[in-house]
Amino acid sequence: MMELLAPLNAYLVAQFGPTGPMMALVVLGGLMIAAVLPALVRRKPDPLDRLHASAGLGPQRDIAKSPERAQLRLDAGNDKLEKFAGFLEPQTAEEMSEAMMRMTRAGYRGKNAVRTFHAAQFALGIAFLALGVAYSFLTSTGEVSTTTLLMSVLLPGGFGYYLPKYWVERRIQVRREEIQNGFPDALDLLLVCVEAGQSLDQGIIRVSKELAQGYPALAEEFAMIAHEIKAGKDKIQVLRGFGDRVAVPDVNSFVTVMIQSQTFGTSIADALRVYASDMRDKRVMRAEEAANKIPTKMTLGTMMFTVPPLLIILVGPSVHDMLDTFDKLNSSM
Template identity: 30%
Template sequence: MIKLLANSNVYLILGAVIISFLGLGLLLFTIFSLKKRRGNMSARLDQIEAPIPQVVNNPVDGQIIGREISGSLLNRTIDNWGNQILGYFGKFTPAKSIADLEHKLRIAGNPNNLQARQFYAFRFLLLLAGIFLAFFLNRDLSNFNTTTLLYGVLIVYIFYALPVIWLRGRMRTRQEGIQTGLPDALDMLAVCASAGLGFDQSLQKISDYWDTDLGKEFRTATTEMELGSSRAEALKNMSNRLDVNDLTQFIAIITQAEKIGMSYADVLQSQAVQMRILRQHRVREQVNKLPAKMIIPLALLIFPAILVVIMAPLIPTFLGIFK
C-alpha cells in the first residue's frame, strides 16, 4: 500500500511538472504573439500606401510578392497562431464584459493593440498558470493542510488579478498624464486663438507639435472632424475615450460656448487659469497626504532601527545583572 502511494505521488508530481511546463510555454507563446502582433491601423495604412511591391527577378512569370507574404516566416506563422488561440479562448466571454473592457482599453490607450477577447484569454491563461504553480508547490499531499490551501488560493488569485492590476495602472497613468498636461494645452489653445486661428486649426497646430497622449487625442479629434463629424461630436468622442473629469468639463463648456456664440479666446483663457488652479490644489493635496503615508514606513523600519541603536549598549549590562 505504501509503495502504491509512493508511485502515485511520483506520477502526480511528474504530471504537475509536465502541465506546468506546458502552461508556461503557452503563456510565453501568448505574450510573444501579443508583442509581435501588427494590428495597428496606421501601420496597416502605411503598408498599403507603400511603394509598388517587390518583383521577383524572373522574366518568365514576373510574380509579385504580395504584402501579406512579405514578412518573415516567423511573423506569418506565430502571429496567426497566437491570434487564433487568443480568439478561441475569448469566444466564451460575455458581450457586456467585452464592451466594458474595450472602454477600459481605450482609456489605457490600447496598449500593444490588445483587444478585449485577447485580454480575457490572456487572463484565463494566467489563471491556468497560477493553478499549475499552486498545484506544483503543494505536490506533497502528506503535508497538505489549511495553510497550504490558503497559499495555493492566494497564488491563483494573484495570477488571475495581475492583468487587471496592470490595466488599471495603465489607465491611471494615462489619465493622470492627460490631466496634468491639460492646463498647458489650454494655454497653447488660448495663444493660438488670440493669434487669429480657429478652434479646429488650434487643435491641429497643437497635435502637430505635441507627441503626448493628449496631443494624439487632439489629432484623432481633428481627423474625425476632417472626415465629416461635427466639432461637438468629435470632442464628445474624445471625452468618452479618456474619461477625465477636467477634460469632460472643458469640452462641455466649449460646446456651450459654441451654441451661444461666445469668443473662443476668452473661454480658453478663463479655462486655462481655472485648470491651472485645480492642478495646484491637487499638488498641495498630495503634499498634505505625505505625512500620513510616511507613518507606516517609519513605524516598521525607522523606529525599530532607532530602538536597536539605543538599547544595544544596555544589553551587556542587563546580562551582567542577571548573571
C-alpha cells in the same frame, strides 16, 4: 478493473499521501480539457443549427453565429486568435462596447485588444494553475492536506487569471493621472494658438505635437481628435468621445464648455481663457493637498527608522554599563 487500479492507487497514496489520487484526477481532467478544447472550438457548425438560423428561430439560434454577434467581430486578417473569437470575446453588444472602452482607456486601441486580453487571462490562469500543480507534486514528501493542496494550486491560478486585469486597471489609472496633470498645460497651449489666429482644429493639431514628449497619452488623445475631425466626423461627437475615452472630470467639463461654445456661438478664446485659469488653480490646489499629506505619511516611517537607532545611541551605553556593573557584582559575590 478494481484489481488493476488498486496498485496505482496504492502507489499514488505512497508517493503523495491520501490526496494523491485526487491530485492525479485533477491533472488528468486538466489534460483532457486541454485536449478537447481545440476540437470544440474548431468543430463544424451543425446543419440543424443552420436550418434553424435560416428559418429565423430566435431561441434555437447559436449566439456566436447570429448577425448581431457577427457585427461585434472585426476582421482580424491573419490574427491567430480569430478561430477562438467565439470563446474569448463577449457575447453581447453592450459587454463588447464596455470592454472596448476599458481597453481604450488603458491605451490599447487595437481591434483585437479585447480578444488578446481574454486570451492572456485564460493562458496565464492555466499556466499558473499548472505551476501550482507541479509545485505540489515536487515539494510534497509525505501526507498533504486538502487545504494545502487547494492553496498551492488554486491561488496561483487565480493570481494568473487576475494579473491581466490588474495590469489594465493600473494602466487606466496611470493614464488618467497623466492626462489630469498635463491638461492645464494643454489648455494654455491651445489658448495661445487660438489667440494667435489659428482655428480650434489647427490648435488641437499643434498641441498634440507639442505635448508628445511630456504627456504622450494626452498628445495621443488630441491627435485622435484631429484625425476624427479631418475625417469629417461631427465636432460635438468627437469632443464627447474624447470625454468618454479619458473619463477625467476636468476633461468632461472642458468638453461641456466647448460644446456650449460651439452651440451658442460664443467666443472660444474667452471660454478657454477662463477655463484654463480654473485648471491652473485646481492643479495648484492638488499640489498643496499632496504636500499637506506628506507629514502624515512620513510619521510612520520616521518612527520606524529614526526612533530605534536614536534609542540605541542614547540608551545603549547606559544599558552596557549597567550590565558590566551587574557582572562585577556577581563575580565579587
